[in-house]
Amino acid sequence: MISHFDHIVLTVADIDRAVLFYKTVLKMEPITxxxxxxxVQFGQQKINFQLLGQELRNHAMEGSGDLCLITNWTIADVVGHLKSCKVTILEGPVSKSGAQGPIQSVYFNDPDNNLVEVSVYDETSKSSSDLSEAE
Structure with missing residues (x-):
């Protein structure tokens, strides 16, 4: 029934600050x-930002988001980039279970305390899934 996410919405205190963070730290494209x-947009998905109370159907509070983003960078490159952006890493790199197999993850908060996990699929998972697709 469901094929993928189109977008998610994060409730933030300052939309411009959120856009700048996701643009700078996560290399996403700002859109209006x-x-x-x-x-902000990445691939075929986007993250919309709203202020508290802006959307009456959504009762999310600032900082209630928790998202996992997959990167094609190495986990070492992710850690180095986060450090260069002065982002405090809360945990990681650590091994976790992604939707399609084992991942290496680092966790940090955005400026509104939403929890962001950036992850890399283990090469062995990619290799074995590539082999099974080829068969």
Missing amino acids: FANGRRA
Whole structure:
């Protein structure tokens, strides 16, 4: 029934600050849509930002988000980049279980205390899934 995520929405205190963080730290593309709403885009997905109370159907509080993002960088490159951006790593690199197998992850908070996990699939997982697809 469901094939993928289109977008998620994070509730933040300052939309411009959130856009700048995701642009700088996570290399996402800032976009504006629907009468001036702000978001960041990566691949075929996006993260929309809203202020507390802006969307009456959404009861999320600032900092209630928890997301895992997959990168094609090495975990060492991710750690180095986060450090160069002065982002405090809360945990990692650590081994976790992703939707498609083992991953290496680092965890940190965005400026609104949303928990962000950036992960890399283990090469052995990629290799074995590539082999099974080829068979």
